Amino acid sequence: MKIAVDAMGGDLAPQAIIEGAIQAATELPSDAKIILIGNENIIKDVFKGYGDVPSCIDIVHAEDVIKMGEHPTKALSQKPNSSIAIGFKLLKEKEVDIFCGAGNTGAMHVGALFSIKAIEGVLRPAIAGFVPQLGGGHAIMMDIGANADCKPEVLAQFGELGSLFAQYTFQLSKPRVALMNIGEEEQKGSLTAQATYPLLEQNKKINFIGNIEGKDLFTNKADVIVTDGFTGNILFKMGESLYEIAKKRGIKDDFIDQTNYEAIGGSPIVGVNGNVMIAHGVSTPLAIQNMIGWAYKQVKSKAFLHIAQALN
Template identity: 85%
Template sequence: MKIAVDAMGGDLAPQAIVEGVIQAASELPSEARIVLIGRENIILDIFKQNNFTPVNIDIVHAEDVIEMGEHPTKALSQKPNSSIGIGFRLLKEKEVDIFCSAGNTGAMHVGALFSIKAIEGVLRPAIAGFVPQVGGGHSIMLDIGANADCKPEVLSQFGEIGSLFAQHTFQIDNPRVALMNIGEEEQKGSLTAQATYPLLKANKKINFIGNIEGKDLFNDKADVIVTDGFTGNILFKLGESLYDIMKKRGIQDDFIDQTNYESIGGSPIIGVNGNVMIAHGVSSPLAIRNMIGWAYKQVKSKAYQHIAQALN
């Protein structure tokens, strides 16, 4: 297994990225190798600073960098030799099994659609977030930012592909799928939510349990939470803020610690023909280390292959 990591993407790159890779390298099973993509001389300098000798890490040189504020489509076309561009080329050619980056989120999403493309039958690939639950474990929420506006048919499909992802990633036999709404009653919500509910209810391939509200986000009510990218992004970042507030107040709690973005480190793009994980732009070494651990789990789950088989 080869896990590709963009060394140059992120506000704290390359230092934080490479240091996170160093931490992860000693924890990975022997079958896994990390492919670090970026400016080789800089990567080697950081290895030297940390007195680190790579054993299970390969370096692929990439001279260019897509900056955080660049236009995704233009940057990808103008910088094919960027770390993101090369990462997607390696993924498309199946030289690596997953590509991870804390860089330009738009470039990562567009790069996935242009290179490995959406799975046939998927209307809109989604960025999914792992939401900690008070009883332990995580729910998967999609979308959390790729599709701010969604038609009912798209939201309904999120329920199906999210269910498959949860089933194979979390080993849940019959994942509970819920629609995020402003009330539990079937007729509640926006016109889009009202039109989505019957589509989810009629889908015999999923275990739809109805609407949930914002207060249920962490309460073990659902394994898959369906929402548009606008609402999902707000909820997800609101959840992340709990850790920062508690830390500033000097309060430590095991559950609140799980809302820290570093605890997972990355979010998968679900619905594309390959494994892609996007990390927070301000990712620390700890976040990168944890992202690589989850990347390993994602490859082992073969979730995207199961989604493709189910839709075809």
């Protein structure tokens, strides 16, 4: 298995990316290899502070970098030799099994759509967030930022995509799918939420349990939480803030520790013909290390293949 990582993407790159890759290399199974993509001279200079490059880490040279503030589509077309563009080229050509990056989120999302493309039948691929649950494990929330505005049909499909993803990622036979709303009653919420509810209810391929509220985010009521990217992003980042608040107040709690973005490190794009994970721009070595660990699980789950098979 080859796990490609954008070595130049992120506010703390390349130092944090390389350090995280070195830490991950000590924990990955023997069948895994990490491919760092970026300026070879810069990467090797950073490695000098850590000794020899581990045998399970290879470097693929990329001359350019897409910066955080650049327009995604323009940058990808104008910088074909950037680390993100080369990463997706390798993924498209099946030279690597997954591509991970903490760089320009828009470029990562657009790059996935332009290279490996959406699975046939998918209306809009989504970014999935791993939400820790009080009873242990995680729920999948879709979307957490890729699609700020969604029609009912798109939200309803998120329920099906999320169900399939959870089924094969977490080995759940009948994942519980819920719609995030402002009340549990069927008639509650915006016009979009009200129109989405019956579409989810009528889909016999999923185990729809109805609406949940914001207070239910962490309480193990659902395995898949359906929402638009605007609401999902706000909820997800508010959840992540619990760790920083607790840390500032000197509070130590095992569950709150799981809300720290470093605990998972990355979020997969669900609905494309391949494996892609997006990390926070401020990713630390620990976040990168954990993202690579989850990337390994993602490839092993073959979730995107199961989704494609189910939709076809």
